[in-house]
Amino acid sequence: MFGAVYAVDEGAADVLIDVAREFSPRIEIDASPARAAPGDRSPSASPASPQGTRQVVLDLSGLTRLFGDARAMGEALRQTAADRGLRVQVAIAGTRTAARLLVRAASSSVTVVDLGTEAAALARLPIQRLAVLAPSGASLHAPVPSSPRVQSHALSHDAVLATFRRWGLRTLGDVAALPAAAVAARLGQEGVRWQRLARGEDPRPLLPVVQDEHFEQALDLEWPIEGLEPLSFVLDRLLDPLEAQLDRRGRGAAVLHVRLHLVTKTVHERSLQLPAPMRDARTLRTLALLDLESHPPAAAIDRVVVAIEPTPARVLQFSLLTRPLPSPDQISTLMARLGALMGEGRCGSPVAVDTWQPGAFAMNAFAPADPDKSQRESTPRPRASVPRCGVEEKRATTCPAVALRRFRAPVPARVHIDQHTPVRVTTDRMAKRSVCAEPASATSGLSGGDVQRCAGPWRTSGGWWTMAAKAWDRDEWDVTLTDGATYRVFRDRSTDAWFIEGIVD
């Protein structure tokens, strides 16, 4: 005997499942059509996911001594749900299919069908009701025939239902009444299966749901704590049992969530995407603390919750022939430390970007390449889109190979112009403020002076469609001053301001 319980109100999946569990440990959740792909038997696609569930099926066999007959059981289910503030409709029948088809069709809140009379009870239902069986039916497709010829004629459940409609069948009774052999001859096994469903026959036994395991620990603090040091002990206390739990299940952490409930009644939440599955409590604690160093909570903490999204654990097979790289745990920790020191987005590998903007570059996340793989890959080819003067060509021309030490950021300057040409460059800023510029000729700073020789202007502009900060429009000049130093200066055409961009070695 099976019962189907349908929640009239939305968003009460947890309550519905709790109510069902009070009656039977063997429950199955009806998946909505959107959640289960046809033919998908993977655990993730099984109707075990309770979110949004509005209907469950219970195995009520052997419960009559406990709750009374079927009607009493139905009433008890309805009452229990009502006590929890949930309005439900209940159908109890000899088969799961009949219960599922009837649960939303009946006008009364409890429908009971005697054993063996399922087909008769279903006969009056409109054929459209079969659609509620489509997702679970799809996941239990009849075995696909191996013969290619027959396979080409296999129909999907949609096609079968469409055919029923085209045939003018209006009720499940109409479907059930068709000669089974004739249906098989026309629609194959899929047609027969749907006809059986229309008669209320079960195509398979109930698949009970196994409860999901949560990897979450929380601690309410007696006194609010401030600062990260006391938090470190709290995290230890929460992460140790999580490590053990992950170990037991053979899982690793993919994402670490830390929720800090503050005394201001707000929640400070951080999530860390981990580069590799890990479960070492100390590493996790260090990563969490480093992240919180960069993003500290705004007030004292009075509750700490740590949750982990699990993933299958990493299996490592070390090579005897290559040098082992630092483990992802170590690299993550290092990068987190550097990130905390330098600031977000300021740590990684620099890469050139496809733009005409002078000096533009981007930062990629630091990811050491597999040595085997990197050996296999050839050296990066020069990009066809930048076919400009290469080093060899420069040598072939009159200009010697030079290097530009670029200032970060460009140094504001005053440039005097005569006949559209710079004649004098001065600046108030000292060169040592820049990170890497320390020319041999001017160890103490940028002295400035008259321009002896100059070349330019070299004009670039772009990014006009972006915000003003990202657009550029500038004229570059290379100027050699009287002290012998050669600078690259540029004028921002939008503001008419001059800057020294770098110095040529």
Next chain:
Amino acid sequence: MYIELHCASAFSFLHGASLPETLVERAAALGYPAVALLDADGVYGAPRFHKAAQKAGLRAIIGAELTIAAHPDSGLATHQSPVTHHRSRLINHYWSLPVLVESQEGYRNLCRLVTRMKMRAPKGEGALRLEELEGWTGGLVALGGSPLLDSRHYGVGGLLDRLVGLFGRRNVCVEVQRHLFRDEEAEHAALDALARAFHVPVVATNGVRFAAPADRPLFDVLTCVAHGTTLDAAGQRLARNAERYLKSPKAMARLFADRPDALGGTIALAERLEYTMADLGYRFPQYPVADGETEMAFLRHMTEAGARDRYRPYHEKARAQIARELDLIEKLDLAGYFLIVWDIVNYARQQDILVQGRGSAANSAVCYSLGITAVDPIAMELLFERFLSEERGEWPDIDLDLPSGDRRERVIQHVYEKYGRLGAAMTANVITYRSRSAARDVGKVLSLDDTEIDRLAKVMHHFEFTDPDETLERNMREVGLSLDKPRMRTFTELWRQIQDLPRHLGQHSGGMVICQGELDTVVPLEPATMPGRVVVQWDKDDCADMGIVKVDLLGLGMMAVLQDAIELVTTAGPDTDGFDLAHMPPDDPAVYDLLQKADTIGVFQVESRAQMATLPRLKPTCFYDLVVEVAIIRPGPIVGNMVHPYLNRRAGREPVVPLHPLLEPVLARTLGVPLFQEQLLRMAMVAADFTGGQAEELRRAMGFKRSAQRMTDIEVQLRAGMANNGITGDTADRIITSITAFALYGFPESHAASFALLVYASAYLKVHYPAAFYTALLNNQPMGFYHPASLVKDAQRRGVRFDPIDVQASDWCCRVEPDGAIRIGLMYVDGLRKEAGQAMAAFDRAKTVTPPLLCAKCGSDDASMIEVVREGSYFCNTCAHEWTVPVTSAGRFTSIEDITRRTGLRRDELTTLTDIGALNAFTHDRRSALWQVEQAVRPVGEMFASSEEDTSRTFSPLPQMDDGERLQADYAGTGLTIGPHPMALRRGDMALRGVLRAIDLPQARDGRRVRVAGMVITRQRPGTAKGFVFLTLEDETGISNIIVRPDLFDRERMAVVRQPFLLVDGVLQHQDGVLSVRAERVQGIAGSASVDAHNFY
């Protein structure tokens, strides 16, 4: 001084951002004496450039950038010049060679080279190899730029050496450009060294891509469109700066101040380039005539012979007119042109292809005599000068209407065959950016998300009607977009700039140019997307501007309908033999009765809602009334407020007063109201003393879509001319309004006359041969104003019977059965593949099976004693017994299994055929057939085949379809039904709700409140109707017209736009026999099945 020798316009298609006219305008403003246009692989923009330069007093130098393939084996990048840098397709293996035309020979060579390149490659692609230039470089000057430094493919200096060899030392220059790039000076040094080594001059150019620095964003956008990328992702494919604009000579002199040799080289070269496209060397083909005879003499003979056939009797007025026309034709040396058109018409006639000239050719009695046109211009008093005048100095324009589809294609292919693939070509149609395409491309380039782009595309043109208060900002706000966002502001700015810029080259619908000799020396040719078609690089206006003769071979759906209908009529029986368009009885009262009642669904041109509302008011009684009817419901007369005055004057409700006494003779035929383009030209000539040339300019401006400025210029001239004649103030304003209202939508009288002939012919067929007419209409869909379902219902209301689609009997197309019913063709089965349907229709229908004659009573088989009483009924003279033998048709197939096995139809095709009852021949109803089909499509194999009992196959446990289900299946499977109308099934319910049928409305009085309901078959919101929406509802008795006010439309927009069935409460307007319901309340009602309405927004 400086002359820019290297400009590319937007006609480089996405590789230039300014129109040729804009470049010329800026060049003139900057004081250039000459400027050169070099578009990529063609001279697409040259005519417009040439014309604009002529007007601005500049010398237009012509050239092109030729795409050259580098070494075919090379996979490495050539040293790309910035010019070709943006072409990703070409980036590695191709480079660009700019060439300038020095002489006519050079122009011819350029056209030939481009044609050779284009004709062997897919559309939009192609490249030349250097060796192919050999022998075709005369009169061309090559500019070698940075590709000359490509030593990997050509060796050091090798490419310049090759160019010198190909073009001659005198005709090669080294080109240097300064765009303020850091690396270009080293390049210049190398180029200088090469130039010195080969003793060729250096010229300075700027490689212009847009007119002004402000156009650079647009250029970047076009670059992104060309590469299919966004601005954010385009990177170094975008311009490095905005220096590629047309700089002033002074700026260029300053830029190249250190290179006087290069500036001098530019000037010296520009002085040499004298060719300006003034003479293209185009000649129209000569018509072959017998030795000793001239084309003119032959034309005179042919005209004489034709006139004697046309004019019976050949009266003096006709003789005089024809003689006058022939004299002018001889004077203008146009005999060959008329003969060639006559030849094309003759070919069509020989091939049984209906053909009729339209447009201004209908003004010519010679064209009428030669059979080119079908309207007698003398009887119609049409103005010959509108067609041909000595003063105008241009080729006449003859448009030929042909049945659309295969028959028109046959005529086009005939022209290709006759004049050679390089002697004839279609004119191009330059596809320019319009509101929606601009919104989509700009939106994508700016990385707006798809939903935003969709909304923006809709905002730009939701309805044809635009509110005067409508602004882009308001429109955007209505769909949830805001101009406050910077990127949205950028979008709107770019969207405005990109309007009317060419995007790619298409093919004109029917314009063909023909040439004596090789057309590819006059204009480059290229393949069209459509197989077997070749197009020139210019559109029809450019061809006209450059003096190239065009013959329009236009496809007209109604011509196909008329031809098909006539064929059906003439093959139907001996009594209809000889029926053709030329011998239709004129002024048939039944035809005018139909037109006066506006029973015109399916009739050419007068079936629209507005036409149907005018016909009962205009009450046409003669052919000229039809000419007026065709011309009057056009935006021109509507916007010019000429419709109501004409109708009122015609009905005697308003006195006939001309706009001005001077104009009385001009407007006498149209009751003082200007309706035709010819009248407007005459008005200008009479009232403002316009010369013929000025009038012609006015005519061109009317049809000229590119410039409102031209109309403004002409308005100034008109006012000045009228002031001289003392016409000022209100009268002058009214005359100006009359003329400018026609600016875009004027309809020539001759054109209207040609169309009126088709109106009459189609109405005549509808009245007298409805079965043939509707069959032809159904076979030539889509066309016209109404859905096939509405045509079927209209035909049924006229008493035409329809036979259903039947696999045993239906052909692919609809046909008329011997009993006069229309058998719907398999073409209407939704989802049925054409080849499968045609194969099925190709199976012979077996002859009618007649059982052997044998008396049922005495058993006599003596044929001499058995008498046939009527078909299937016999009398035995031996025993005086009369009996009937059922006559059966064997059909094409013996069973459903047979059709499944022999036709290879798919399951979905078979089930659709079954659903619509096309397999009913094998069983008693559709469901029963469906039951059998489902088994027939699942072969069980030999083992089980024999065990199947026949009863299980044929016995169906399924319920029969009811009327509603049949209707639903018909609409779903064919889009039409020959059964009851959906509203007929709901009539009981409707009657209870007080709904009147369409047929009941004429009995109701004007101003009465009525309730009507029906299936919406058309929705219109014309631009000239100030926001009113017009609906046509159809029920089983006819159609009713609904008018929805703008405020009601705003309130009930969803119901009006979406609901397939509507119930409307409103007030009946019954005026001059025109019935319409002014809606006060609109609501959707349920209906079992419907067709999609035709919406005209």
